[in-house]
Structures are given as C-alpha cells and as structure tokens.
Amino acid sequence: GENVEQHPSTLSVQEGDSAVIKCTYSDSASNYFPWYKQELGKGPQLIIDIRSNVGEKKDQRIAVTLNKTAKHFSLHITETQPEDSAVYFCAARRNYGQNFVFGPGTRLSVLP
Amino acid sequence: DAGITQSPRHKVTETGTPVTLRCHQTENHRYMYWYRQDPGHGLRLIHYSYGVKDTDKGEVSDGYSVSRSKTEDFLLTLESATSSQTSVYFCAINGAGGSGNTIYFGEGSWLTVV
Numbered sequence: 557g558e559n560v561e562q563h564p565s566t567l568s569v570q571e572g573d574s575a576v577i578k579c580t581y582s583d584s585a586s587n588y589f590p591w592y593k594q595e596l597g598k599g600p601q602l603i604i605d606i607r608s609n610v611g612e613k614k615d616q617r618i619a620v621t622l623n624k625t626a627k628h629f630s631l632h633i634t635e636t637q638p639e640d641s642a643v644y645f646c647a648a649r650r651n652y653g654q655n656f657v658f659g660p661g662t663r664l665s666v667l668p
Numbered sequence: 669d670a671g672i673t674q675s676p677r678h679k680v681t682e683t684g685t686p687v688t689l690r691c692h693q694t695e696n697h698r699y700m701y702w703y704r705q706d707p708g709h710g711l712r713l714i715h716y717s718y719g720v721k722d723t724d725k726g727e728v729s730d731g732y733s734v735s736r737s738k739t740e741d742f743l744l745t746l747e748s749a750t751s752s753q754t755s756v757y758f759c760a761i762n763g764a765g766g767s768g769n770t771i772y773f774g775e776g777s778w779l780t781v782v
Binding site for chain 1: 701708709710711712713716726758770771772773774775776
C-alpha cells in the first residue's frame with residue numbers, strides 16, 4: 557500500500573523567511589496530493605492541493621510542486637508570518653473514493 | 669465549512685466502558701471517515717463508509733466498530749474502551765473542492781480513557 561514520508565518533523569524560521577516541507581510517496585498510481593494546516597485544538601484544514609497532471613500550483617504565498625518521476629512533492633511558504641505557525645500534513649490518494657494516506661506532519665514555528 | 673459536526677467534543681471515560689462518537693454532515697456526501705491522531709503517527713484511518721450501511725476497515729480498526737444508518741450520520745463505537753484508545757478522533761468527508769474531490773475534517777473529539 558501507499559506510504560507517505562514527510563520531512564522535516566519540526567521547522568523553525570524567522571518571520572519573512574521561506575519554509576519548505578517535503579513529502580515522498582511510494583505508490584506511483586497516486587494522483588492527488590493535498591496539504592493541510594492544523595492549528596492547535598482544531599481539525600486539519602485544506603490549504604492547497606495538486607493533481608499529478610500539474611507540476612506546480614500557487615496560491616498567494618503558498619505553492620506546491622510535484623515531481624512524479626522522483627515521487628515527491630513539496631510545500632513552499634514564502635514571506636512567513638507568525639500565523640503560519642501550525643502543523644502541516646501532506647497526503648496522497650489514488651482515485652476518488654479511495655483512502656488518503658497522510659504523512660506524520662511537520663510542526664512549523666515562525667519566530668517574530 | 670464542510671458542514672461536519674462531531675459530538676461529543678470532549679469526553680473522559682473509564683476503562684472497559686462503551687463509548688460512541690457521532691459525526692453528522694449536512695451536505696449529503698457519500699464517503700465518510702474516522703481517523704485518530706496521535707503524536708508521531710499523524711492521522712490514521714480507523715473505518716470508513718461509502719454509503720448507507722456500507723463500511724470498511726482502515727489500518728487501525730481493532731477495538732472499533734462503526735455504523736451508518738443514515739447518509740448524514742456516521743457513528744464510531746469503542747465497545748470496551750482501553751487506555752490505548754485515548755486520542756483525538758476526527759471525522760472527515762470526501763467532497764468537492766480544491767482541485768477536485770478532497771477530504772474535509774471536523775473539529776475533532778478528544779477522548780481520554782482513564
């Protein structure tokens with residue numbers, strides 16, 4: 557079955573710097589890759605996603621890149637702000653209705 | 669807001685007692701999921717449902733059962749709670765959004781088994 561690894565497990569950056577979180581997946585048939593942000597005491601919230609037919613997607617300060625050959629995808633946050641501090645999860649899925657497999661999460665701290 | 673409501677949000681129970689967590693959705697989504705979240709393990713799938721009375725096991729289903737008698741409700745039952753089931757439980761639905769059909773989570777149910 558699918559296995560998703562995520563690195564680093566913790567990440568501290570200065571406010572205004574960029575943050576990058578990387579995930580690798582094992583199942584070459586996976587074709588959908590969402591990213592979630594989880595704030596303390598809340599459920600994970602979708603922040604951006606990408607399909608396998610796209611190499612990069614951007615939404616304001618957040619971008620996701622996908623390398624299908626290497627089976628890895630990355631979350632990029634630019635101009636980080638204190639409110640970006642949270643736990644971020646990546647996930648992979650093959651087809652609609654099939655289960656999502658999540659990475660173990662990255663705790664991002666943005667230092668003022 | 670994906671229209672997901674979990675109840676109870678917090679519960680403390682004793683070892684050996686039965687516990688039922690409820691997930692209610694308002695948008696008629698076919699797929700519903702129960703995950704547990706533990707430090708170092710991320711989100712792990714317990715059970716999922718693909719329709720009324722249609723359910724299947726996830727990777728950590730031992731000690732849990734589920735039922736879905738109506739589209740809008742998905743119940744997770746711990747028949748005899750153990751301390752290892754102390755966790756945060758998240759319900760999720762698979763609905764349209766983002767680049768397609770993605771998964772949306774409820775706010776979580778914090779369960780402590782003492």
